[in-house]
Amino acid sequence: MTSVYSTTKIDPPWRNEGLLRRLYIDEQLSTKEISNRLDCGVSTVSKWLKRHGIPTRGPGGTDAVCDTLKDGEKLREEYLTKEKSTHELADELDVCAWTVHQYLIKHDIPRRGFGNVGEDNGNYKGGHTDDYGPSYQRQRKKALERDDYECQVCGMTQTQHKQERGEQLHIHHIRPFRKYGVENHEEANRLGNLISLCQQCHSRWEGVPVVPRRD
Ligand SMILES: [Zn+2]
Ligand SMILES: [Zn+2]
Structure with missing residues (x-):
C-alpha cells in the first residue's frame, strides 16, 4: 500500500529534472512543445527549467518536427500524395509510427495498405507488433x-x-x-x-x- 489515490502514482513530470533536461537540451524541444507533451502550461515549463537550473534559450526550438503532424493538409500531402508510409513518416519526423497513425486518424485521413480495421487494431505494419x-x-x-x-x-x-x-x-x-x-x-x-x-x-x-x- 503506497497511496490511497491511484492518481498520485507519479509526481508531475516537470519536477523531474532529468526529464526536462532531456527534452529541452537533448531533444531541443521548445518550452511550448514540452508543455504540450506534459500537458501543462508554458509558464510551468519555464518555471521548472529555471528551478532545475537549466539555461533557457529563448523562444523558438524545433517545432517544425511536429508541424507536419499537426497540420492536416501537410500530413495528407505526405501520406496520400507522396505516398509515404506510416513508417517512413515516423522515421522522418522522429516519432513513433503509432503517433503518425494517431494523427492520420485525427485528421481523418484514410489509411491504406492493411485495411482500416487492421490499422485501427494497432496491428498495422510499422506499429508495435512488427519489425x-x-x-x-x-x-x-x-x-x-x-x-x-x-x-x-x-x-x-x-x-x-x-x-x-x-x-x-x-x-x-x-x-x-x-x-x-x-x-x-x-x-x-x-x-x-x-x-x-x-x-x-x-x-x-x-x-x-x-x-x-x-x-
Ligand atoms: Zn495510461
Ligand atoms: Zn511508442
Whole structure:
C-alpha cells in the first residue's frame, strides 16, 4: 500500500529534472512543445527549467518536427500524395509510427495498405507488433509482467484496456527502436527500454522518456 489515490502514482513530470533536461537540451524541444507533451502550461515549463537550473534559450526550438503532424493538409500531402508510409513518416519526423497513425486518424485521413480495421487494431505494419526483431515478443511479455500488466502512467490494467480499447496494453520503446536498428534488437528491446502504457497515455507520452514505476 503506497497511496490511497491511484492518481498520485507519479509526481508531475516537470519536477523531474532529468526529464526536462532531456527534452529541452537533448531533444531541443521548445518550452511550448514540452508543455504540450506534459500537458501543462508554458509558464510551468519555464518555471521548472529555471528551478532545475537549466539555461533557457529563448523562444523558438524545433517545432517544425511536429508541424507536419499537426497540420492536416501537410500530413495528407505526405501520406496520400507522396505516398509515404506510416513508417517512413515516423522515421522522418522522429516519432513513433503509432503517433503518425494517431494523427492520420485525427485528421481523418484514410489509411491504406492493411485495411482500416487492421490499422485501427494497432496491428498495422510499422506499429508495435512488427519489425521489432526476434527478441521483441519475449521481452514484451517480460515488460508486461514487470509492470504488473498496468499502464505505468495511469494504472489502467490489461483487462480494462482490452475491454475498453479492444487490444492489449502498448509496449513503448523509451528510446525509439529505430535509433538502434533491427540488428541491435536485443539492446533496443532490453527491459530497461520498454514500458507498458495504455493507448491514451502512449499518445500523450510519445517521445517522453517515461520510466517504469517501481513501488
Ligand atoms: Zn511508442
Ligand atoms: Zn495510461
